């Protein structure tokens with residue numbers, strides 16, 4: 001689509017910013033319906049076994065306690081596992097909360113106390129005692145690796161690609177070889193807002209469920225199916241979400257338990273997880289990658305052998321794409337990849353910001369840096385030398401790839417050419433300075449999405465779609481899109497999101513929302529405009545320039561195109577002429593909207609080049625990330641302000657991946673032990689004093705209807721590797737385990 005840019009592409013501040021900072025934006029744990037009960041979850045302290053007896057008499061003595069719900073007294077819920085399948089479609093047997101007395105993971109809910117006050121519920125929850133029969137479990141990753149397997153049922157895109165050439169033979173013949181085992185610790189999402197649900201029982205007995213989720217319609221479908229309700233008995237709302245990073249892609253147990261309890265008690269309930277309970281569900285899997293690279297002396301990659309394993313639970317097969325990224329992104333005649341999952345007695349690992357790529361791209365880009373040094377080549381020059389203009393894994397052309405430009409412009413901005421090659425050669429007093437770089441790649445996805453545009457007699461344009469803004473800026477970019485498409489000032493546009501009753505929109509994730517919901521809003525606005533023009537043409541008493549359709553929509557009014565300033569009609573007057581209170585249009589954007597054939601025959605990715613400066617204290621071993629530059633090629637940038645904010649946030653998160661974040665398992669009990677912010681360390685913006693984001697010009701009218709690729713996840717991909725590579729440059733030591741800590 002040819003989009004002129006009055007609004008799209010402008011650095012507009014968040015339109016929901018004021019509501020957020022003044023507390024008017026309501027999150028899942030904030031509605032306070034009359035008579036609401038507080039639910040506190042009691043979690044299993046063992047990883048595997050069976051509940052023998054639940055002693056709740058003492059807990060029931062606490063004043064204000066109304067009910068203690070367990071598998072023994074819960075109301076009916078669906079029996080079969082398939083009824084608990086959620087939108088993410090993880091193969092295996094989904095966990096069914098309070099289904100029976102069997103324990104599958106440490107932290108599994110075994111009871112929920114409901115009381116008139118939160119304090120009473122919490123006190124009673126501490127008094128619930130449960131006897132367990134303990135069964136042997138394994139929470140050790142190394143042990144799990146011996147049981148690794150490829151699930152028989154999986155989505156085809158998780159099956160390792162067909163090999164190209166003969167990687168083993170080419171490796172054997174390569175003049176320069178590097179080989180290593182790389183490791184990433186498990187991480188937890190830890191958004192600011194905890195998972196929480198408030199359920200309101202409406203007068204007609206239906207449930208309005210305020211839930212912290214990335215997909216209100218997915219949660220609605222899950223609840224309807226798991227609780228044997230019809231879809232119109234459950235409305236799920238999430239107008240504001242305080243971060244999620246993937247932890248809200250699946251229905252979390254709090255939403256099931258709260259809705260089940262509302263059904264049981266016929267009262268409003270709220271169930272909020274504590275920060276430690278945030279470590280009892282989804283997490284980024286622990287991963288190992290064995291990477292062997294072969295090159296000729298001139299630095300030409302000849303062979304890539306990438307084998308990866310991530311952990312999953314005993315009951316579900318969670319998979320990620322960790323091994324494919326280098327095979328896609330580098331020209332290399334011989335390449336092969338293998339991928340398996342390793343089961344542990346924990347909850348199922350899950351998607352966390354750039355799932356698969358955050359792990360696989362970063363670990364591979366660390367290996368690429370090793371190879372560049374083994375060839376005696378500058379790491380940037382090495383990557384440019386082995387650049388692929390196509391998706392080398394599928395031998396498919398790309399809709400666009402401005403990675404070369406990103407590398408060149410990022411290097412220029414960073415000052416990369418002043419770098420001296422030898423590790424430890426750049427110093428400032430006690431500090432060794434390291435400059436490292438890496439590239440990033442992530443999917444540019446698109447999902448069918450519907451949106452509604454409605455013109456009201458108030459002269460406002462009302463946009464609605466069931467998208468979720470998880471803090472990314474979706475409200476703002478959709479308002480910009482609508483403003484552009486309908487010729488409307490931004491302050492007369494109202495965006496409604498986060499409600500399962502709105503036009504269908506997939507769960508927010510995969511960086512597809514801007515491209516997908518943006519296209520839907522664009523189409524709906526264009527359709528509304530056409531509908532308005534057509535309707536006006538049929539009105540007898542409309543001015544002639546209106547009847548003849550010689551008009552445009554701009555500034556929120558209709559104007560004649562023939563230069564007569566008097567030819568102007570407000571949208572309110574237009575609706576009056578039509579005798580209507582409102583006019584609306586709903587449209588669905590589909591991937592085949594434009595260039596259907598070429599879309600199917602071309603691969604689509606977002607790319608980036610990240611440059612990093614670290615300072616390592618030579619005596620203490622402490623590491624500071626002092627400078628990051630990320631040059632991103634992501635197609636059309638809807639809003640450089642919110643987009644840069646996404647990239648900066650991801651770079652901070654990736655700094656956590658490189659240096660701090662690590663969920664530590666106590667294998668004796670199978671529990672992640674550092675389940676609080678005192679012990680699970682995450683960096684903040686202030687830890688990285690200098691961060692710059694550049695957006696490389698990338699025109700791509702095939703990737704999605706608006707030429708948008710999405711920017712929510714690309715900032716994770718490459719940044720951790722750039723930091724690790726900078727640490728090598730500072731110290732001369734290779735660290736192949738993330739996070740890299742003093743004393744490692």
Ligand code: MOS
Pocket residue numbers: 214244245246247249351352353354355508509510511
């Ligand atoms: Mo993202 S892990 O697709 O929420």
